[in-house]
Amino acid sequence: MQKQSDKIVTILGGTGFLGRHVVAKLASSGALVKVATRVPEKVYKLKVSGKISQIVPVACDYTDEESVLAAIHGSDMVVNCVGILFEKGKKQTFQKVHVELPALLAKACAQEGIKRFVHISALGCSAGISRYARSKLEGEKVVISSYPKATIIRPGVMFGADDNFFNMFAEVARCVPFLPLIGGGKTRLQPVFVGNVAAAVVKVFDSAPDKYRGNIYQLGGPEVMSFKEVYAFIEKYTMRERKLFNVSFKLAKYLAWFMEFAPRPILTRDQVNSLKTDSVVLEGSPGFRFFDIIPKSAHLVVPGYLERFYEGGALSRARITSTG
Template sequence: MSISLNGKKILVFGGSGFIGKYLISKLSQFSCAIKVVSRNIKNAKNVKFLGNLGQIEMVKLNNFSEKSIADMINGSDIVINLIGILYENKFQRFDIIHSELPGIIGRASKLHAVSNLIHISALGVEKDMQSQYAKSKFLGEKNLKSEFPDAVILRPSVVFGKEDNFINLFAKISNFSPFLPIIGDPKFFLKNNFLPILNFSQGTLFQPLYVGDLAEFIIKTINHKSRIYNLAGPNILNFKEIIKIILKYKRIKRFCIPVPFIVANILASLIEKLPHPLLTRDQIKLLKTDNISKTGYSNLSNYVKNPKSLEVIVPTYIT
């Protein structure tokens, strides 16, 4: 499938983040002008060197005002929004970043006649969930569509790669802790319709998606309009299986301890008070729903050749 981006002006919100760096690296292989919008220019210096001399322009995002966003989008052919957060604090809120910002970007894109708009959401946010993260993401989708109906929305499962906040988190925890938590409620079942057996949870189901494959999918579908794609990797794994893969390639042994949701919630209520919390009560709510998709892998493999599995990529960055 041939994609022509020659001469295009592409603006990427959140282009200096985890997904953004992979996307910018792939976009820079085309003869296009790339504008990367970032809230932290100091931490984004290396992004400029992913492309040819003068190809990538870095712009600091100071606020989310209508005028500021519209001024940045003015003159762009394609706009991609990667901005998202995993937790709230006094500097960042779900309602502003996930819900309001997509609508603002949609209005500005329509005002300045942008041809294509791609928005990264998350898998499963359309379901009836209690998580504020999920609800804010889904509201953001609706706000975007109301302003820019031709927008393409991508809903990836958990994304992994060298700089991810998922695999690396538990790899770091395993460096100092002999125990790793498997969050989920145990269930009772009757063996031979008589003997009660306690079945400990193996954790939430995930369908991990390699960040490089997600970046490639964005480029392959960059000219699409008015679509929603669920995206997921080739394998469905429970949380314990993911932990076992991490331990396998770190060549260490650790104990996997079942942690019921009620206990995890208490722990998260304390941990979430930290400046950069490892776990929040809102994330516990997310873990109560499996993060998998019936169509996610087929959508991905229609455009990405040989999508990478967790077991193929993890050994390249976990030691």
């Protein structure tokens, strides 16, 4: 029987937030991890997560069939963690990144006879009306049409020390005395710990090839929070009280139009549309229990890294006084 240490996993998007966690866990599991990337230099700092030569960068052009085929050649498993939050110009479009790349990759996996293919989608994409959500759903469809036995994972908004969610709102709250409640802040989210999502991906690697094939898993954490509750959560753990004010979807879109001129906009019109539908696990759908994983509470993980947003820093007087 083939040992785990003889197995090769190729991951696209391994340099990203989720991907970095998947790479580290796969390396601990014994796999040889090829990180297919547009920028091989980004992989160097991941190498410390594995043994010498265990984590290998592979230059890959995500738009080129030959390049993708060469990257995944000989792999026992392929993982696609590539994704974007906003479109920019003609190259960075949801269609290219969330539909065309998965289509090309799924076809390549089928052609190469890859046994396990994990594709990362997004929670709430089936009901979402944003271009982001619709492209994620379309991505799932094109994957299934070429590789029906793919394992599709739909994570909720992910948190972890280096996240772009709680950290981003805490940073905004640090800079301004008020925070907008878009559409009244009623949109419900189900934040999930990035380490738990990465662990689910690795379970696919560690299990029999058939176990997770041909299914869609919705992965959300134990708490469902409205956006208003997200702000209250951040306020609690940064001890920065901020005034909240309602912003209609219409006005938010108008403001987002201006923000879209920034190289990395913190809000886009499409993201405003994302806020019109909830992003929570649908009752009865396959999820963490299929992986024997108990998802971590945000209350256990997030306070540890939001500490730095305390007035005066993590060791501030305010914190010491309030926690007694």
